[in-house]
Amino acid sequence: MLPQTLVPYIGLTAAFVTTLCWLPQAFQIIRTRDTRAISLPAYAAFACGIALWLVYGVALGDGPLILANTITLALQLTIVGLKIRYG
């Protein structure tokens, strides 16, 4: 079993990774201007879902939830904007 003191750090690392992982996707699109394989319904729905996580974080006054989802939402809206622009 996991030592209980490790558990919050696993959650923090998970939040860090699932937030910043979208940077290479955004950079690849900016570099190549290719978004053909990107699913607009998937990314639009993901952005809406992240916005709901942000509302949830604000309602709970949960700092890490607010921070992680604000950054993820900004990255996702960037990718959705690039998808709409490049098609």
Add this chain to the structure above:
Amino acid sequence: MLPQTLVPYIGLTAAFVTTLCWLPQAFQIIRTRDTRAISLPAYAAFACGIALWLVYGVALGDGPLILANTITLALQLTIVGLKIRYG
């Protein structure tokens, strides 16, 4: 302000949307066999991050966290597998 009774439903809806939104991305790749615009580092990192969320959910014994991240991980590993296959 939001009625507090609504807050858990917002979290549930957020989890539902950010889990199932990857279905249209997976279906688009299966249909078109095109993954060129998909960033392998982004999706591989996202899958690792979701695996960490799953470990976190198991450590906390949190059912919704376990369920949502198991489904998301399965969808992400499918997309990563398709990316590796189609390039």
